[in-house]
Amino acid sequence: GAGVSQSPRYKVAKRGQDVALRCDPISGHVSLFWYQQALGQGPEFLTYFQNEAQLDKSGLPSDRFFAERPEGSVSTLKIQRTQQEDSAVYLCASSSRGTAGTEAFFGQGTRLTVV
Amino acid sequence: GDSVTQMEGPVTLSEEAFLTINCTYTATGYPSLFWYVQYPGEGLQLLLKATKADDKGSNKGFEATYRKETTSFHLEKGSVQVSDSAVYFCALSRTSYDKVIFGPGTSLSVIP
Numbered sequence: 001g002a003g004v005s006q007s008p009r010y011k012v013a014k015r016g017q018d019v020a021l022r023c024d025p026i027s028g029h030v031s032l033f034w035y036q037q038a039l040g041q042g043p044e045f046l047t048y049f050q051n052e053a054q055l056d057k058s059g060l061p062s063d064r065f066f067a068e069r070p071e072g073s074v075s076t077l078k079i080q081r082t083q084q085e086d087s088a089v090y091l092c093a094s095s096s097r098g099t100a101g102t103e104a105f106f107g108q109g110t111r112l113t114v115v
Numbered sequence: 116g117d118s119v120t121q122m123e124g125p126v127t128l129s130e131e132a133f134l135t136i137n138c139t140y141t142a143t144g145y146p147s148l149f150w151y152v153q154y155p156g157e158g159l160q161l162l163l164k165a166t167k168a169d170d171k172g173s174n175k176g177f178e179a180t181y182r183k184e185t186t187s188f189h190l191e192k193g194s195v196q197v198s199d200s201a202v203y204f205c206a207l208s209r210t211s212y213d214k215v216i217f218g219p220g221t222s223l224s225v226i227p
Contacts, residue, residue, distance in 0.1 A: 004158075033214065042119075042204050042217035043159070056214065091159065093215070104215055106151075106159040 002026075004107035006092050012113045013082045021077045021110045025094030033104065034067055034077050035091040043091055049075060082114045117142040119218035121205045127224045128195055136190040136221045138179075138205035146207040148172075148181050148188040149215065153202045162190075162203070195225045 005024040013019050025032050031050055035043035036059075045059040051072035060067070064082075069075040079086055089111045093104040122137040140148065150162040150172070163172030168183035177192045188205060205218040 035217075040220075042206075042219045043215075045214055045216065048214055093159075103161045103164070105161075108158040 004092055004094055004105050006090075006107035006110050008110060009108065010111050010113075012115060015083060015114055016081050017114075018078065018080045019082055019112065021079075021090050021112070023075045023077070023092030023094075023107060025073065025075070025092070026096075026105055027073075029094035029096050029105075031095045031097070031102075031104075032069060032075050033093045033095075034075070035093065036061075037089040037091055037109070039088075046077070046090075079112075082112075084114050087112055087114045117146070117207060117209060117216050119205050119207055119216055121203075121218040121221055124202075124220075124222040125224060126221060127226065130197055130225055130227050131194045132225075134190070134192040134195045134199075134223070136203055136205075136223070138188045138190065138218060140186050140188065140205070140207050142186075142207055142209060144209055145183075146209050148179070149206040149208070150177070150179055150188070150190050151204040151206055151217070153204065153220075155201070159204070195223070197225045197227055199223060200225050 007022045034046040037043040047067045048056040049069040064080045066078045089109040091109045093106045095102045095104045118141045147166045149164045151159045152162045163174040165172040165181035171180045179190045202220045202222045204220045206215045
């Protein structure tokens with residue numbers, strides 16, 4: 001597609017509910033990243049995929065967070081048993097190569113509100 | 116670990132004023148440095164980048180120079196416009212792979 005697409009754009013979840021956030025990267029992009037952006041803060045790295053391999057998940061805040069990219073394109077970030085502190089904008093980004101200086105293209109994000 | 120620090124906002128300027136947003140970083144090796152911008156209601160966009168010391172990135176009248184001796188990458192624009200109102204993020208990525216580490220962001224409001 002023309003850009004990184006994320007769905008849904010907005011999600012309201014009741015505390016304890018499971019959610020799944022989807023990311024469609026730019027076609028052919030090897031690298032895919034998930035970030036969490038709290039209100040008024042910069043994006044914080046969650047996890048990184050190179051094709052279907054999850055090479056870095058050091059930023060995932062707890063074992064309730066799980067990400068996958070089974071065919072090396074679309075990715076899903078799943079949050080189990082959501083808590084209020086999970087409320088944030090979740091950003092997905094993709095880039096064409098795994099080398100420094102490569103521009104990462106960001107989606108518009110999914111705003112998750114846990115009530 | 117690697118980190119980025121930038122001046123706190125919000126910053127409010129009159130149209131045509133000079134803009135500086137300070138950014139310093141801590142990183143091992145020789146990271147690439149970026150400025151991303153987030154306009155109201157839109158996603159993050161790359162504004163400019165520099166990949167090695169003394170490089171100058173520029174775009175839309177904005178400039179930033181990679182200063183390794185001071186570990187800085189300050190953003191400047193000679194004459195801001197109302198349309199420049201946005202949140203600006205300084206960021207870096209290391210040479211190993213291109214995970215981007217962001218600063219906290221600086222909100223800029225330009226008033227007519």
